[in-house]
Amino acid sequence: MLLETRQLSRTFGGVHAVDRVDLAVAAGQAFGLIGPNGAGKTTLINLISGHLRADGGSVLLDGATVTRLAPHELTARGIARTFQGVRLFKGLTVFDNVLVGRHARLRSDVVRRLVPRRSRADPDRERAMGLLERVGLRRRAGALAGELAYGDQRRLEIARALASEPRVLILDEPAAGMNPSESGRLRELMRALVAEGITIVLIEHDVGLVMGTCERVAVLNFGRKIAEGSPAEVRASAAVREAYLGVEDVA
Amino acid sequence: MDAIADFLATYSTTFAIVGINALLALSVWLTLYAGQLTLGNAAFMAIGAYTSALLGRHLGAPFPLALAAGAVAAAALAAPLGLTVFRLRGVYLAIPPKTELWHIYLSLAVVAYVLWRVQGSIAGRAWAAIREDEVAAASQGIAVRRYKLAAFVLGALLAAWAGGLSAHVTFSIDPNDFAFTKAVQILVFAVVGGIPNVLGPVLGATVFTALPELLRPFKDYRDIFQGAILLAVIIYLPRGIVTLAELRKTRRLAEIGAADVA
Numbered sequence: 001m002l003l004e005t006r007q008l009s010r011t012f013g014g015v016h017a018v019d020r021v022d023l024a025v026a027a028g029q030a031f032g033l034i035g036p037n038g039a040g041k042t043t044l045i046n047l048i049s050g051h052l053r054a055d056g057g058s059v060l061l062d063g064a065t066v067t068r069l070a071p072h073e074l075t076a077r078g079i080a081r082t083f084q085g086v087r088l089f090k091g092l093t094v095f096d097n098v099l100v101g102r103h104a105r106l107r108s109d110v111v112r113r114l115v116p117r118r119s120r121a122d123p124d125r126e127r128a129m130g131l132l133e134r135v136g137l138r139r140r141a142g143a144l145a146g147e148l149a150y151g152d153q154r155r156l157e158i159a160r161a162l163a164s165e166p167r168v169l170i171l172d173e174p175a176a177g178m179n180p181s182e183s184g185r186l187r188e189l190m191r192a193l194v195a196e197g198i199t200i201v202l203i204e205h206d207v208g209l210v211m212g213t214c215e216r217v218a219v220l221n222f223g224r225k226i227a228e229g230s231p232a233e234v235r236a237s238a239a240v241r242e243a244y245l246g247v248e249d250v251a
Numbered sequence: 252m253d254a255i256a257d258f259l260a261t262y263s264t265t266f267a268i269v270g271i272n273a274l275l276a277l278s279v280w281l282t283l284y285a286g287q288l289t290l291g292n293a294a295f296m297a298i299g300a301y302t303s304a305l306l307g308r309h310l311g312a313p314f315p316l317a318l319a320a321g322a323v324a325a326a327a328l329a330a331p332l333g334l335t336v337f338r339l340r341g342v343y344l345a346i347p348p349k350t351e352l353w354h355i356y357l358s359l360a361v362v363a364y365v366l367w368r369v370q371g372s373i374a375g376r377a378w379a380a381i382r383e384d385e386v387a388a389a390s391q392g393i394a395v396r397r398y399k400l401a402a403f404v405l406g407a408l409l410a411a412w413a414g415g416l417s418a419h420v421t422f423s424i425d426p427n428d429f430a431f432t433k434a435v436q437i438l439v440f441a442v443v444g445g446i447p448n449v450l451g452p453v454l455g456a457t458v459f460t461a462l463p464e465l466l467r468p469f470k471d472y473r474d475i476f477q478g479a480i481l482l483a484v485i486i487y488l489p490r491g492i493v494t495l496a497e498l499r500k501t502r503r504l505a506e507i508g509a510a511d512v513a
Contacts, residue, residue: 049390050389051386051389051390070389070394071386071389071390072389072390072391072392072393072394072395075389075390075391075392076392080390081390083386083387083390087384087386087387087390088383088384088387089379089380089383089384089387089388090383090384091379091382091383092376092379092380092383096376096379099376100376100377100379100380100388100391100393101391102391103373103376103377103380103391103392103393104391104392105392106373107373108372108373108374109372109373110368110369110372110373110374113368113369113371113372114365114368160391161390163391164391164392
């Protein structure tokens with residue numbers, strides 16, 4: 001397993017936001033995480049990415065325990081993520097956002113920069129441009145990130161996350177605020193990334209998107225995992241119907 | 252030529268203070284660029300001033316070495332510093348003036364150049380990212396705390412260097428030179444000058460140091476003039492004087508835009 005959580009738990013003032021959750025995400029998989037509002041999905045992601053400390057349980061990456069690592073260390077080890085509310089560097093250009101996303105893969109250039117010399121081709125800049133091309137933002141490279149439309153901001157955040165060459169890409173509601181054609185393109189992008197060997201963990205409200213993209217789906221409710229399996233198995237689960245799917249029309 | 256020499260001789264202290272204030276303004280630039288506010292740099296300046304002065308006086312240390320020692324001391328102490336300044340109260344020191352104008356302006360040129368190059372580096376981008384969003388910055392692999400500390404320590408080092416230079420411009424130093432007013436003054440230079448690039452703090456320090464001299468004929472109204480300029484900058488150029496050029500460009504774009512609509 002590339003990414004695992006074992007009995008992972010976190011409480012907030014007595015409320016079990018995440019309650020003894022076991023997840024196992026295989027390398028190269030697209031793994032979906034669904035559940036009603038407040039089910040603990042984002043808390044779970046924050047525990048995995050190091051933004052929150054777990055009260056109990058552990059997170060394993062490629063078999064090694066990474067539970068206590070800080071976010072920047074986890075990024076260096078290959079976990080990248082986007083945020084539910086979109087957290088771009090709004091005052092920086094679109095291009096610089098992607099370059100910052102590459103931070104974990106760069107070596108300090110301060111000393112080098114003190115001696116002026118003719119600029120030569122920079123593979124990191126080319127790669128950043130390539131990522132912008134990929135999410136359809138190449139022409140906006142010089143714009144400030146805060147000036148982008150919401151859907152574009154979400155795509156920029158994905159490009160920024162990809163810049164760190166992650167093994168696991170965690171997407172927290174990437175389709176929120178996107179129109180149907182945008183979320184269609186997002187689905188294609190995710191498929192292409194999985195085909196390239198990137199493991200994706202997708203948290204989504206749009207159940208259709210999850211069911212259509214992921215090979216395996218886990219369902220959270222009140223901080224607990226109530227079901228896991230293929231999309232078809234999850235759809236058939238009585239517990240899931242009762243907790244969640246019954247409320248929405250998934251057919 | 253004589254006129255120029257006279258002018259320089261008459262105003263050499265002013266030039267020295269302008270240069271030192273520019274260095275001080277640059278000492279808070281890095282932390283401000285990374286989105287942090289420091290009021291400690293007057294204290295670091297004091298450490299630089301006293302360390303270098305005492306080393307020179309009691310141990311006869313050569314001037315550059317004394318300056319460097321002051322800077323290193325400040326950098327090493329760049330943590331609980333309000334207290335140190337507090338302890339220095341009442342320590343009046345007489346010092347032989349050693350600083351020459353070129354010391355100050357060479358330092359300024361080197362510091363401004365280095366900071367300018369740093370701004371466009373990977374570390375510079377990391378500091379900007381921290382300013383924009385710390386949580387997101389950490390997610391990109393940036394060791395946020397380490398970067399913030401580095402900005403703080405580098406600033407302390409620069410402030411101490413400037414402090415050492417300033418101690419040897421005049422014949423004495425007094426703890427009151429490094430009081431709260433100084434801390435605020437340094438921030439005003441930097442912020443009013445503008446943080447978007449390193450010219451901002453230099454510009455701010457120059458304008459606000461030279462202004463009182465230029466306004467000498469209107470002595471009675473000097474504070475009013477200064478206050479008015481400060482207000483005007485805050486209202487019309489919230490990102491600093493250095494963004495004046497940008498503002499004109501935006502205006503022009505706005506006009507073009509309006510013409511398009513019409």
